[in-house]
Amino acid sequence: MTVYNPRKATLLIMALFMLQPMAFGAWLAMIPYIKVSLGLSKGDLALALLGLPIALIPTLQLASRVVAKIGPRKTFAILLPVQTCVVLLPFLTSGIVGLFMTLALFGAVVAFLEVALNTYAGRLEKSANLTIMSRCHGFWALGVMIGSLLATALFGLGPILAVFLVCAVSGGTGIWAGLSLPRLKGENDSASVKPQKLREMPKALFLISMFVFAVTLAEGAMSDWAAVYLAERWGSGPEDAGIAVSIFAGFLAVGRFAGDFLKRKLGARGVARLTVGLAIVGVACLSIPSGVPAIFIGFALVGLGVSIGFPLGISAAAGLDDTHEAQNIATMAMIAMSGFLVGPPFIGFVAEAISLRVALLVLFPGLFVAFWLTRIFPTLESTADQGESSPR
Incomplete structure (x- = not known):
């Protein structure tokens, strides 16, 4: 048996979880520049931005088969350099169609x-009996925050060079980290459980998925x-606007790092209600006429508010079944990630018709539904009772 250091x-x-999305963060910081340089309206930009999630979501199924065949290490070694090249393509295109296609290619690589x-993180949790997914x-x-900050800081060198430098350094370091990953026990196992049919899946799975979908709707927007x-x-100009992404992503990271601690103190239902409540307050700060400080507070609160919806959903979906955890998680993730597909363009279309500030109001119904759906998660007391009644 291969011995490795957990x-x-x-x-x-964890380093790879930080390095890989730095390219995505750099791209997010450049969206205002791309909008101006290509002369796109908000509606045109909304359509073009659909390219990334439209390609990413269906590619996940293909990606799962390829990664299972060649392994995560080879995937990192091959795809991180490709990501560095692909993320530069939006700067070399013209028009809405070209931007859509280049973002679709970027989305497929990211998948x-x-x-x-x-x-790899899931296998490591199992083989070493660790709990690391939330921190990952x-x-x-x-990584998104660092990528956007660096790209914004390097904007004076030129937007293409700024993004390239961020992606080249993070990608190169990521290749080394990926190839250094130890091989885990059971990595080559091919045994699989017969997948459930749609009617056989637990109803609670779809309620969990609806909760996470509503949260990712706000996160994607x-x-x-x-x-x-x-x-x-x-x-301000495009060179300064990237700070908004940095604030949002930074507090998103803070919420995720604190998620395990808060869950132990408040229970899954308590932390779900706390974070969704913060997201509602944050969107309110962004929706009302206010100064820049209130806007920054709004970005921070929304970042905290949407931070642990996805990890909570993964844990809840995995806990529904002892034999179909992977399928439950995959189903939840596919539905949840549709929020990234629906949210941004819908916000763009409303912003085109009215204004972007008013468009953010459409996030309220979904967040209120998510708050109501928090009842699907166990309370701290019920979790403790379940632990006491379980055999030791």
Whole structure:
């Protein structure tokens, strides 16, 4: 049996969770520049931004098969350099169609890397009996923040060079980290459980998925429109507007790093209600006429509010069944990630018709539904009772 150091494996996979999305963060910071340079309206930009999630979501199924065949290490070594090249294509295109196609290619590449990240982290949790997934996703949010900050800081060198430098350094370091990952026990197992049919899946799975979908709706809207919103409200140029993404992603990371602690103190239902409540207050800060400080507070609160919806959903979906955890998680993730597909363009269309500030109001119904759905999660007391009644 291969012996490996769980601490080394944990540090390396967490580093990869941070390094991979730095390219995505750099791209988010450049959206206002792309909008201006291509002369796109908000509606045109909304359609073009659909390219990334439209390609990413269906590619996940293909990616899962490829990653299972070649392994996460080879996936990182092959796809991280490709990501560095692909993220530059939006700067070399013209018009809405070209931007849509380049973002679709970017989304397809990201799908493979995301599957590789979560596959290795899941295997490591099982083989070493660790709980690291929430912190891993915290490092992912931190990577988005660092990427957007660096790209904004390097904007004076030129937008293409700024993004290239961020992606080249993070990608090169990521290749080394990926190839250094130790091989885990059971990595080559091919045994699989017969998948459930749709009617056989637990009903609670779809309620959990609806909760996470409503949360990711707000997360996707903030990711794509935060910088554009700040540029309009603050009156600053594209080179400064990327700070909005940095604030949002930074507090998203803080929430995820604190998620495990808060869940132990408040229970899954308590932390779900707290965070969704913060998201509602944050959107309110962004929707009312206010100054720049209130806008920054709004981005921070929304970042905290949407931070642990996805990790909570993964834990709840996995806990529904002892034999179909992977399928439950995959089903939940597919539905949840549709929020990234629906949210940003819908916000863009409303913003085109009215204004971006008013468009953010459409996030309220989904967040109120998510708050109501928090009842699907166990309370701290019920979790404790279940633990006491379980056999030791």
